[in-house]
Amino acid sequence: MKRLIEKGLMFGNLIHVSSPALVERYNRALIHLTGKRTQLTDFHIDISGYSPEVGDELGDMLYLNQGGCNRQFILLSTAQKTAPLLNAKFSMSRSILRQFIEENEAQLFALTARDAVAGELLNSVYSVADPARLLDIRKIKIEADTTAGTVKDAEKLGKMVDRFMEEDDAWFDDVLIADMIGLAKRTGDVTRNPVRLKQMEFTQDNYWTAHFGGVYLFRSVPHPAVIAQDKTALRDIAMKHVFDFADRNQIAHFLELNRLAEPIVKARGIDAGAILRQKMDFIVVDVAQDRGIDLTGATRRDIRALARAHADALPAEFHGLQALVRWAEDEGEWPRIGSDHPAYFYTLRAADHPDADLVNMLLAELSPKDVRQLFICHKELFYRLYAGWSETKKSYVADFLEREYQADKAGARRALFGHDAPMAEPAPPPPPPAPKRDLLDQVGPWGAVRRAQPKKIKGPWGG
Incomplete structure (x- = not known):
């Protein structure tokens, strides 16, 4: 594989992490997600923050994807959006991560200036040991925050600000004011610079x-x-x-x-x-x-x-x-x-x-x-x-x-x-034929597919 790596055909476009500050942020996120840390002082990460060097060090190539089901991620920079996804277990994972980064780019740029953002691609399935579980994967949500909980704190501070502005006696609530000041030290002014990540959900049929x-x-x-x-x-x-x-x-x-x-x-x-x-x-x-x-x-x-x-x-x-x-x-x-x-x-x-x-x-x-x-x-x-x-x-x-x-x-x-744009509007599809009970209804459009010798079906340009 060395030849592919040297030509940029493998592990290409990975993000190089070498500064002590970024390595420390990565470790905070890694501990937050997995309880582990790396001793490496420089390594490369993909769009999800996965590093083949860290995986080799930990002896776990799926340290951010346990069970190969709900992928966790670490964002140190919005530049990760152009990186590949290594050890992909599902075809939609990279496109979901990229869309999440692009939709929240301004917010993530501000958040990653001070801390790492850690999160997970969540669905209702935690294991796919049984093939039937594949059919349960339909919607994927993204849960993300900094390791310090900045997004969660900002949401909490926003609610406090609303309460302060709406309640007549809030000016005299010393506890509320003290809590607001304490949170504002960590989140900044959320009234002028709201810290909020879009709640995104992806349907995957x-x-x-x-x-x-x-x-x-x-x-x-x-x-x-x-x-x-x-x-x-x-x-x-x-x-x-x-x-x-x-x-x-x-x-x-x-x-x-x-x-x-x-x-x-x-x-x-x-x-x-x-x-x-x-x-x-x-x-x-x-x-x-x-x-x-x-x-x-x-x-x-x-x-x-x-x-x-x-x-x-x-x-x-x-x-x-x-x-x-x-x-x-x-x-x-x-x-x-x-x-x-x-x-x-x-x-x-x-x-x-x-x-x-x-x-x-x-x-x-x-x-x-x-x-x-x-x-x-x-x-x-x-x-x-x-x-x-x-x-x-x-x-x-x-x-x-x-x-x-x-x-x-x-x-x-x-x-x-690539597909050229059509010269004219496409014609509407023909109406479906009236339902009727025949052999097709009994065995399906592909015939009796469980037979040892399936019936030969004519292809698009000849049998």
Whole structure:
């Protein structure tokens, strides 16, 4: 992993904590949340205040996320909003923390000038040892304050000020006045500079979790489903449709029914041919690794030469994408790539909807040879797979990401996953058909998914 760290592809954008004052504030917050402290004099923290160096020192890589359920956080600076979230157990955690910081930036800037802000992402679940608990996670609240309780004291002082202004005999209440003065010494003038953090609540119906080998939960779509690495671990979960990655037909139909994905070649405003060719290059690199070929300094021309030299070893994914490129560039017929074809999920990207990031994450896991999408959309899986690659593939991929992605992250994301604004207002969706009792009502839109041989379902561009 050293190569990734040196190129800024791992632990990048972390906040360096080195001043004695910040280290002391961090320790106060750490003791407040966990009862522990660090002896380190400098370390790096992510958006939640988690430090891999501190985790290594304490022998606990989840010291701010016990049980992997309710993430605690330590804020030393609002600059943490741009940092990554390490050891993520839920896909929504980083976006919630970033939104909290941005919505309260002025207040947090003032609070962190004197103290650390410590808090927790709270939901009604304290353990996910049972898969059924995943369905209980719907709303997440943020609880936060300084280690000295400044926010709580400011709220209390504000109520005292209101009482002082409203009660006729408050001028003669020496105890009230003394309490106000004592609190004001800690909080400042709350009438001119209110110290208040917004009470924020986030509804999460669709998300990914690292628990149980990795689970994608979609509840707010017309046809809900759970998609997991291993659905046997979720046999008791109260969802009608539970798929694993072997259920390719069902997953493809799920994405199509809910309009969650679109073919790359039909997407607006992107160079579909270039994207597909790059995916083909990554597949060639995978073959080169298996054959022990040195990829040091390999260029696009070198990769194409390898593809010609080892055409007999190229997998079905390569040939499927090649046929699609020929069609996209008006040099071939429309290929029939069904959901059972190994190239199928390589040809898709998320459609324009609020859960696009989650769907792209799912597609990255379904097409793991596309290392660029894997790195952008599912870093946890990328790092895990990277550890098992040959040194030559590690070198090639790290150099490529540094050159093609790291130099312009926003531009690369926009080119791959951005959606152009429509030219006209979209037509309203058609009214739902009248309900009727038939086979679909009995077995669901994906068929009898528990059968050993599921019925093959036609994909978006052929069976």
